[in-house]
Amino acid sequence: MTTADTALELKGITKRFPGIVANDSISFQLKRGEIHALLGENGAGKSTLMNIVFGLYQPEEGEIQINGKKVKIDSPNKAIELGIGMVHQHFKLVEPFTVTENIILGTEPKSGMQIDIRGACKKVKALSEQYGFDIDPMATVDSISVGMQQRVEIIKTLYRGADILIFDEPTAVLTPQEITELLEIMKRLVAEGKSIILITHKLKEIMEIADTCTIIRRGKVIDSVTVADTNPQELAEKMVGKAVNFKTEKQLAKPTEVFLEAKDLVMVDPNGKHVLNHLSFSLHAGEIVGIAGVDGNGQTELIEALTGMQSVKSGDILLKGKSIVNHTPRSISESGISHIPQDRHKHGLVLDFSVSENTILQTYHHPEITKRCFINVKARNDMATRLVEEFDIRTPGIDTRVGSMSGGNQQKIIIAREIDKDPQVMIAAQPTRGLDVGAIEFVHQQLIAQRDQGKAVLLVSFELDEILNVADRILVLFGGQIVGETTPHTTNEQELGLMMAGKYERGGTNEKE
């Protein structure tokens, strides 16, 4: 291969953080017009490497070349100038602004003294048509779906002239339909000569769309393989360094008494829309019930109602026969419900707190942790040390700031804390979002272990694979109602997909007219 074929080359990149070598002499080549997947366990060093390429971090050692020329990328502005664009996992958009306003923010085209919005709009429309984004340039960002917001982020990079696009786990926030559309967009981008680096934990996606895959383990490059010559099993083994079991092993469920019951729940949003529409279901001890559905059909509201984060207008929620509806989150938590929230940054962790401080967020007021207004630091640290060990949380220490840890390890802190509470009911919302295959296997085993100990588990997930693999019974949520009930043994992805789109009903608790 000649340098003319190489869009980006990294040579011997090393980056250290206190107590850890995040990137250990990494070399990497991105060919022009290819999709190059970057695969590695949580904390392997993928984001660090990409943050170096985007000018957010400076490496201690190593060299970066773009189009065969050595460059110094000391800021994101410099990266953009060099034709690099980054689509972050957490979008950086101004919600009340329009799509076009967001795209031009910081590089506003001027016509005389005024911003040339019309000209910008035209350019956005042209880009949208060229790559098949199908986006309305004048829509406000808060009125469009998450998938569309991501497209705004992509157009933003193209508008600034990006030739190399970095996608950081782009499908983690998308529904199955949106994922298919995004993969099509990525194919079109490379067909038009762009080069893409794709960070993802989803092997299926790598197999479907990537040309090359570089595997990183504990800061080091393990291998760089042609995707056509490999398979998911081999990729997973290279990533974790041992064989990985994809099929979740579990015995048949033995459900017993009803632990949690939602009765005729109604929740209305500020616009008067019924976001929960007479929703009822029951959850038994010893079973995992999966809630499948396209995002925006009431998942968030259901979780918020069950955990006390939002009040319902009418209906009841019973925990072992006792009403807990509209109780406070603390009271519900204390009565035996654990919650793995879908947005770990908003509702799961305090990013500026340490690992040990985050492990006591639910229990800090308990007498074994707090005595006479003072936190017993030894008790707290002992608990954190135990959880770090039991749940294999990779961190330099229990005093590490959680905000500096990798996404997967942040998630493990929440899971450890919530399981350690020994709940009767576990509500797990997107519990494996952003986790690597090894960690996913671990979380699934934990949920199954909870079930086998006689707990009731509610699993809300956009990943149909996960629902089909882990749940014992599946409820389909559509338009704030349960429109279907089935089991993993008697359904498949196609049938579930139809039910999720509201096109097919099976055994729902809310019969539609």
Ligand SMILES: Nc1ncnc2c1ncn2[C@@H]1O[C@H](COP(=O)(O)OP(=O)(O)OP(=O)(O)O)[C@@H](O)[C@H]1O
């Ligand atoms: N700003 C920082 N300060 C200190 N340590 C950091 C910082 N950023 C990352 N690290 C550490 O560097 C290592 C690599 O983290 P990185 O986020 O690059 O992993 P990753 O492969 O992207 O993981 P994930 O898949 O979970 O997102 C981790 O141990 C992490 O805790």
